[in-house]
Amino acid sequence: MGLSCRKKTTSTASQVAPASQKTYSATKPARIAILGASGYTGEECVRLLAQHPAFNVTVLTGESQAGKAFSDVFPHLVTATDVPNLIKVGDVDWDNVDAAFCCLPHATTQEILASLPTHIRVVDLSADFRLRDVSTYAEWYGGEHKAPELQKEAVYGLTEVYRNDIRSARLVANPGCYPTSVQLPLYPLLEAGLILTDDIIVDSKSGVSGAGRSAKQAFLYTEVAEGINSYGVSKHRHMPEIEQGLSDAAGSEVRISFTPHLMPMSRGMQSTCYVKMANNVTIDDLRQHLVNRYKDETFVHVLPEGQIPHTRHVRGSNYNLIAVFADRIPGRAIVISVIDNLVKGASGQAIQNLNVMLGVPEETGLMQQALFP
Structure with missing residues (x-):
C-alpha cells in the first residue's frame, strides 16, 4: 500500500506564511x-x-x-x-x-x-x-x-x-470526507502509541450528498428515505487513503475494517471507531491527549467526558467534534467523530x-x- 502523499510536519495555526509569498486582502483579493x-x-x-x-x-x-x-x-x-x-x-x-x-x-x-x-x-x-x-x-x-x-x-x-x-x-x-472524519481522531492516538495498530474497526455513516449531484437511481428519494444501507463493503475507495494516513501516524502499516453506510439525510457524517488501547493506557489518557493535540486548533474540538457529538451539531460548519468513551470490553475504546461531509x-x-x-x-x-x- 502507499503511504501519505508527503511525510507530515505538524504545526500550529498561528504560524505565518513565508515572507516571499504574495499578500492577498480585501483590497487585493x-x-x-x-x-x-x-x-x-x-x-x-x-x-x-x-x-x-x-x-x-x-x-x-x-x-x-x-x-x-x-x-x-x-x-x-x-x-x-x-x-x-x-x-x-x-x-x-x-x-x-x-x-x-x-x-x-x-x-x-x-x-x-x-x-x-x-x-x-x-x-x-x-x-x-x-x-x-x-x-x-x-x-x-x-x-x-x-x-x-x-x-x-x-x-x-x-x-x-x-x-x-x-x-x-x-x-x-x-x-475525502470519510478519511477526514477518521484520521482527525485516530492520527494523534496512533502517533503517540496510545492505541494499537491492529483490530481497528470503523463504522461510518454519511448523508446522501456525499454521492454527488448526478442523477442515479440508488439515490432517489424513494430509494434512500426511511432506511439505512451499507455500501462499498470491504472495498470502499477511501480505505487505502485512510490506511496510508494512519500508517504515517503509526510509523508502520495499518489495516482497518471499514464499512460506510448511507443515511436518509442531505449532509452530515459520523465515524464511530473501535480501538484497542496500549498497555496501561486509560480512556482519560486518550481524551486528554486529543485535548492537548487540538487545543490550539480552531476547527477540531474534543468534547468533555460523557458528551455525545451529533451530526446536526456541525451541520453547515467547518467543525469536527470528537468524543471518547470506554467500551464495555476491557482495554477497548470507542471514539466518535462528526463532520459536515460537504464542509470540513x-x-x-x-x-x-x-x-x-x-x-x-x-x-x-x-x-x-x-x-x-
Whole structure:
C-alpha cells in the first residue's frame, strides 16, 4: 500500500506564511477559479467564499451547464455573491487566475491540472492526487494515473496534520470526507502509541450528498428515505487513503475494517471507531491527549467526558467534534467523530487549505456556526 502523499510536519495555526509569498486582502483579493462548480462541492465553495474578504471568484466552470448563470443552477445562491456565468474549462483565461479549486469527478482532473500554468495554486477535491502510490490509485480507481510526475509534488491536505507542507505546496490533494472524519481522531492516538495498530474497526455513516449531484437511481428519494444501507463493503475507495494516513501516524502499516453506510439525510457524517488501547493506557489518557493535540486548533474540538457529538451539531460548519468513551470490553475504546461531509469533509477544508497556501489567516471565511435546528 502507499503511504501519505508527503511525510507530515505538524504545526500550529498561528504560524505565518513565508515572507516571499504574495499578500492577498480585501483590497487585493486572490482571483479564484472553481472547476466543476455545478456539483455540490463546487456550490459549497461558492457559498462559503461569498463571505471571504481575500478571495474573489472570477471563474466558474461546468461543462454541461456552460453559458448559464450560476443562480440558474443553484437558485438558493442568487443573493449570495456576484459571480460569473459558467463556462467550459477549455475557455478559462488562466493568466487572470491565481488559484483554483478543482471539484471535478475522479479521474477527470489529472490531465487538466498537468496542463495548468505553474503560477496557479490548486486544491483538488477529487481523489486523483490523494494516494502517493500510483499503482494503488490504479487498483482502487480502475485506471492508470495520467499525471504521475505531478502526483510526486502533491501534498495531502489534512490541514491540522500537514500544515507546514501545505503552506509551500503548489498542489494540495484535499482529503475525502470519510478519511477526514477518521484520521482527525485516530492520527494523534496512533502517533503517540496510545492505541494499537491492529483490530481497528470503523463504522461510518454519511448523508446522501456525499454521492454527488448526478442523477442515479440508488439515490432517489424513494430509494434512500426511511432506511439505512451499507455500501462499498470491504472495498470502499477511501480505505487505502485512510490506511496510508494512519500508517504515517503509526510509523508502520495499518489495516482497518471499514464499512460506510448511507443515511436518509442531505449532509452530515459520523465515524464511530473501535480501538484497542496500549498497555496501561486509560480512556482519560486518550481524551486528554486529543485535548492537548487540538487545543490550539480552531476547527477540531474534543468534547468533555460523557458528551455525545451529533451530526446536526456541525451541520453547515467547518467543525469536527470528537468524543471518547470506554467500551464495555476491557482495554477497548470507542471514539466518535462528526463532520459536515460537504464542509470540513470537502469544500470547507479546501478553503482552509488555500488560506494556508496563500498566507491568509486560516479561519477566514469559515467561521459559520452550525445550523440548528
